[in-house]
Amino acid sequence: MIEFKGVKKEYPGGNVALDDFNLRIDRGEFVFVLGHSGAGKSTFLKLILHEEMATEGKIVVNGYDFTRIKNRQIPYMRRSLGVVFQDFRLIPTMTAYENVAFAMRVTNVPERRIRSRVPYVLNLVGLQDRARSYPAEMSGGEQQRIALARALVHSPPIIIADEPTGNIDPELSVEIMELLCAISKVGTTVVVVTHEQELAAQFHQRTVYIDKGRVVSDSCPVPSRPTFLAHGTGEASR
Amino acid sequence: MSISGFRYLTKQGLSNIARNKLMSFASIGVLTACLVITGVAALMSLNVGKFVDYLGAQNKVIVYLKLDADDATIESAKQAIGGVPNILSSTYVSKEDALNETKSWISGYDNGAYANVLDGYEGDNNPLYASFRVTVDDLSKIKDTVAELAKLPGVDFVDAPSDLAGTLVSLKRAVNIGGWGLVAVLAAVSLVVIHNTIRITVFARRKEINIMKFVGATNGFIRLPFLVEGTAIGLISAALAFGVVSGAYIGVLEAVSRAGTGWLSSLYFTIVDYNSVWSLLLGVFLVSGALIGGVGSAASIRRHLKV
Ligand SMILES: Nc1ncnc2c1ncn2[C@@H]1O[C@H](COP(=O)(O)OP(=O)(O)OP(=O)(O)O)[C@@H](O)[C@H]1O
Ligand SMILES: [Mg+2]
DSSP, X not given: OEEEEEEEEEOTTSOEEEEEEEEEEOTTOEEEXXXXXXXXXXXXXXXXXXXXXXXXXXXXXTTEETTTOOGGGHHHHHHTEEEEOTTOOOOTTSOHHHHHHHHHHTXXXXXHHHHHHHHHHHHHTTOGGGTTOOGGGSOHHHHHHHHHHHHHTTOOSEEEEESTTTTSOHXXXXXXXXXXXXXXXXXXXXXXXXXXXXXXXXXXXXXXXXXXXXXXXXXXXXXXXOHHHHHXXXXXXX | OOHHXXXXXXXXXXXXXXXXXXXXXXXXXXXXXXXXXXXXXXXXXXXXXXXHHHHHHHSOEEEEEOTTOOHHHHHHHHHHHHHSTTEEEEEEEOHHHHHHHHHHHHHTGGGGTTTTTTTTOOGGGOOOXXXXXXXXXXXXXXHHHHHHHHHSTTEEEEEOOHXXXXXXXXXXXXXXXXXXXXHXXXXXHHHHHHXXXXXXXXXXXXXXXXXXXXXXXXXXXXXXXXXXXXXXXXXXXXXXXXXXXXXXXXXXXXXXXXXXSSTTGGGTTTSOOGGGTHHHHHHHHHHHHHHHHHHHHHHXXXXXXXX
């Protein structure tokens, strides 16, 4: 699904953000990517999205090999990724409904399908009542869930969330995380990028540590009870 | 692309024009003005061309034969003229024909007051020359043709509007070159104006464009609303310019046809009539308006698609 082999990213100006970076994430996995500020997490995401290009090494995302991907294939590669950006990237002049529908229009989905699918994903993130609200009228957590709804709308094989708990209070962040867990249970690959070590510790999932542009640890936890159940019972998982 | 997608994008593009009222108005205004000037230049060029052709056809070269030329000389002169290059046609006008023509011309003048002044000049008293009236094919080569005609046997002298012809030829060329130069400059000006207008829309929506790219929109999809916006501005300007130029030209035509005498009325037979130009005018306006609008907007969005 996602494969980085010996990837180096040097920004113009000489900043080396990733160096000999190796990581493989398979179908259906739930992975935390952890690292301090400046470790190279956002760079990792930008490379997956083909927003930036690797200086060296090989990247394969959903079968698209970036060393030989053609410009006209990039939109289709991106459609196979659902990304919840750290800053959400919602369009302020559009309502919640339109923001989600927009992602479908952009990919030529027929209007009839849009009308049935958008309410469904809004319901999934619990925001069916805010369909007509504009981003400015919503809380950070609500905006984030709209962004998640947009990421989910194509049922992409991979969902990537950048700092999904960065802007919201702990209760909401648990909700978001549980939603992501539920999504991963149905076979979607979920990658959560964060600097919050405790967040990753609460969920017993594979955790990849990045430091100074390299993977320094990659641990698979012992199998545990479903994480959202663990949370539902408070202290049970600690 | 699906039909509903296309409709959606077209609507987006058209609503951009409304959202961006001031700049849209400004660019429609400038583009309309440019097209109007282009249209006027084209009509002027067409008319000058037709006028020059008309004058060229009117101004016959007259080859006067010697006064004592007999039938044999006339016949051999006729043969010789036929052999000179660049001659379109030649008509023989005998001494009698010339006298009769002059008489009828004079008797038509001032209600026949001078109808009889030429009585008594018939036959051997006829002071007029027999001549060949020759039309040339290429006016720009008239000097050489006249020189050749003057050398022919039996020819006394050749009367040719060579100075006028030269002037007309260079006038036609100047109008054409000037017209095309003007069109090129105006096209460049229009392109820059449209480019800037669309750039403002693009800039206002750069975040949206960026988001579109990351949710997997193709470049064609992102470009379409802007192309629609630019093309619509171009087409609206074309329609306006067509209205203005048509109105003005019909006005000129009416003035010419109503002017009984004077210099205006002399244009009556040579002016290009509206029915034969309106479709050309409309076609050129629509095509160039759409092209300038489309190219201008495509250029403004290029930079933002490179993500
Ligand atoms: N566009 C850029 N040009 C030059 N250097 C950059 C650029 N973007 C990031 N860097 C550098 O690359 C390194 C990794 O940055 P990156 O944004 O990937 O870190 P991060 O792990 O996302 O940090 P944070 O948690 O603060 O977001 C940093 O040293 C940063 O200064
Ligand atoms: Mg970052």
